[in-house]
Every structure is written in structure tokens, then in C-alpha cells.
Amino acid sequence: MCSRDCCSGPGGSNRGNTCSDKKGAKAGSLTGEKIIPTPQSLLYPYEVIEEIADFITKGSGMRPKIGIICGSGLGSLADMIQDPKIFEYEKIPNFPVSTVEGHAGRLVVGTLEGATVMAMQGRFHFYEGYPLAKCSMPVRVMKLCGVEYLFATNAAGGINPRFAVGDIMLMHDHVNMLGFAGNSPLQGPNDPRFGPRFPALVNSYNKDLINKAIEIAKAMGIESNIHVGVYSCLGGPNYETIAELKALRMMGVDAVGMSTVHEVITARHCDMKVFAFSLITNKCATEYSDKKDDEANHDEVMAVAKNRQKACCELVSRLIREIHLASA
Ligand SMILES: O=P(O)(O)O[C@@H]1C[C@H](O)[C@@H](CO)O1
Numbered sequence: 001m002c003s004r005d006c007c008s009g010p011g012g013s014n015r016g017n018t019c020s021d022k023k024g025a026k027a028g029s030l031t032g033e034k035i036i037p038t039p040q041s042l043l044y045p046y047e048v049i050e051e052i053a054d055f056i057t058k059g060s061g062m063r064p065k066i067g068i069i070c071g072s073g074l075g076s077l078a079d080m081i082q083d084p085k086i087f088e089y090e091k092i093p094n095f096p097v098s099t100v101e102g103h104a105g106r107l108v109v110g111t112l113e114g115a116t117v118m119a120m121q122g123r124f125h126f127y128e129g130y131p132l133a134k135c136s137m138p139v140r141v142m143k144l145c146g147v148e149y150l151f152a153t154n155a156a157g158g159i160n161p162r163f164a165v166g167d168i169m170l171m172h173d174h175v176n177m178l179g180f181a182g183n184s185p186l187q188g189p190n191d192p193r194f195g196p197r198f199p200a201l202v203n204s205y206n207k208d209l210i211n212k213a214i215e216i217a218k219a220m221g222i223e224s225n226i227h228v229g230v231y232s233c234l235g236g237p238n239y240e241t242i243a244e245l246k247a248l249r250m251m252g253v254d255a256v257g258m259s260t261v262h263e264v265i266t267a268r269h270c271d272m273k274v275f276a277f278s279l280i281t282n283k284c285a286t287e288y289s290d291k292k293d294d295e296a297n298h299d300e301v302m303a304v305a306k307n308r309q310k311a312c313c314e315l316v317s318r319l320i321r322e323i324h325l326a327s328a
């Protein structure tokens with residue numbers, strides 16, 4: 001089965017379903033020929049993930065225990081890593097490339113607060129043209145590298161009216177809008193070497209880590225900027241309409257973004273412990289108005305992330321220190 005970008009990446013002419021590598025597949029849905037769907041899970045078979053993981057563990061000489069995914073503008077989380085071994089995505093076999101501003105496109109392996117970690121300085125989004133299984137494939141690579149804890153971070157719009165720009169929302173649950181639409185990174189045949197066919201997702205977000213993070217926030221004096229809430233991932237790249245934001249709020253969503261959920265599903269499927277937070281980079285208007293500054297934009301997202309990177313870095317590094325000390 002092909003996992004090249006011809007099938008499943010931006011610019012891939014066959015993206016998703018008409019790979020010439022597949023036996024019997026015929027290209028050209030526009031000509032009325034049969035489309036053969038590529039089940040998402042087949043894009044990256046176990047052996048391919050294993051090869052990528054070997055490339056990283058052998059290349060770095062490390063088996064990291066904690067994996068970090070840096071959200072938009074939060075690449076500085078990876079800059080904290082000491083004695084870093086850096087892998088540009090384009091040099092990692094079978095790896096996608098980052099196409100979004102604020103996502104540098106490299107994997108950084110090293111130590112942080114005594115723990116061995118690997119960080120994705122740049123994640124993959126559905127709206128870049130990647131199928132969900134491809135977006136979250138690096139989580140499986142992390143697993144086979146030895147990672148037990150996933151730290152996923154993102155930039156998100158705050159729907160909860162109590163949230164202010166610059167606040168941090170610790171995720172305790174999610175609403176998977178892409179899942180509502182029938183899309184999952186686990187779609188297709190299940191490989192039990194990763195996890196079960198039907199993974200449960202209640203308690204996906206590790207409560208001990210959330211509680212520890214709250215304690216750390218208190219110690220940092222940023223308690224009033226910390227919330228615990230529900231994140232929802234939409235497909236993007238457009239930001240939401242007022243009607244969508246109203247609907248999400250009615251569903252109990254506190255913050256909205258375009259990532260993380262499929263990574264968390266993939267991590268829970270292979271039994272990783274998950275800690276995730278959203279940096280609230282903009283307030284989402286849930287009432288109609290003519291004011292231009294009510295509109296979300298990526299420059300604002302990046303600017304807020306830059307302003308708040310210090311607090312985010314401190315929260316992450318202190319939590320990693322606690323995990324490391326507890327396991328030492
Ligand atoms: O990678 P994350 O989820 O942090 O990035 C968010 C969602 C979009 O990629 C971008 C929109 O401004 O920020």
C-alpha cells in the first residue's frame with residue numbers, strides 16, 4: 001500500500017483514493033470510473049511506522065518517553081529541549097511536510113527537565129489536504145519510539161464568554177465534529193498491534209495531569225488565566241460562522257480549533273496518557289456585529305501565541321519535570 005504524497009498529501013494528484021500503486025485501482029473519478037476508497041488506516045501500515053520510528057531512535061540514540069505537539073505559534077516549546085537532535089520533516093522517510101505558517105516542520109528529540117522527549121515543531125492539519133490518518137500518523141511514530149505521554153497543544157478560539165485572549169484551557173474532553181461527519185484516523189482495517197478496533201474515549205484526558213497542571217498554574221501565579229474545558233475540532237481552514245459558534249456553544253464547547261482531536265484519538269487508541277491544552281488566541285463572537293475586529297485571523301493567532309509562549313513553556317516544562325521525578 002502506498003503512503004507517498006501522491007496519494008495522501010497536498011498536491012498529491014491521487015489524494016485519498018486512486019493510487020496507481022494499488023492492485024486493480026483505476027484513476028480518474030472524473031471520467032466516471034470506479035473510485036476505490038483508501039481506508040485511512042492503510043495509508044501507514046505498522047511496518048512503515050516502525051521504519052520511521054527506527055530512523056528517529058537510531059538517528060537520535062534516544063527512546064523518548066514524552067511526545068509534544070506544538071500548536072500554531074507554539075514552536076518555542078521545542079526550543080526548550082536540550083542537546084537537541086533535529087530531524088527536518090522532509091528528510092524523514094515517508095513523512096509529510098508542514099505547509100502552515102507557525103509550524104516549522106521539524107522533529108526535535110532531546111531532554112527536557114531530565115526527561116527524554118520528542119517534539120513536533122509543526123503539526124499536520126486536515127485542511128492542508130492530508131487525511132486524518134496522515135495528520136495523526138506521527139503519534140504512532142511516537143508510540144513506537146517509546147513515548148508514553150502525549151502533550152498536545154493548540155491555538156484556539158474561545159467560545160466560552162468567560163475566556164479571555166491569552167488564557168489557557170486545559171482540555172478535559174472534546175467534541176469531534178469531523179467524527180460527526182464520519183471521518184476518523186482509525187477508519188479502515190484495525191491493526192491490533194496499535195490498539196483495539198473499538199477504543200473507548202471517556203477519560204481520554206488524564207485527570208492527574210490536569211490536576212497537576214492546575215497546581216503548577218497556581219504556583220506560577222496564573223491561576224486566573226487557567227480554565228478546564230471542552231475543545232472541538234472543525235475541518236478549517238475557514239474560521240467559523242456566528243451560527244456555527246452558537247451551535248457549538250449550545251453543545252457545551254468552550255474552545256474551537258482545527259487540530260488535536262484526531263491526534264488524541266490515535267494516542268488513546270495506542271494507550272498513551274494524554275495531556276492537552278488550548279491557548280485562547282481570539283475570542284469568538286457568538287452575536288452578529290459589524291465590527292471587523294470580531295473576525296479571527298491567523299496573524300492575531302500567531303501574535304498571541306508569541307506573547308504567551310513563556311507561560312506555555314513554563315507550564316509544560318514544570319509538568320514534564322513532575323512526570324520525570326515521579327517516575328525516577
Ligand atoms: O495547529 P493549531 O491547531 O494550533 O492551529 C490553529 C488552527 C489553525 O491551524 C490555525 C488557525 O489560525 O491555528
Ligand SMILES: Nc1nc2[nH]cnc2c(=O)[nH]1
Nearest residue numbers: 155156157256257258296
Ligand atoms: N477553528 C478555529 N481555529 C482557531 N485557531 C485559532 N483560533 C481559531 C478559531 O477561532 N477557530
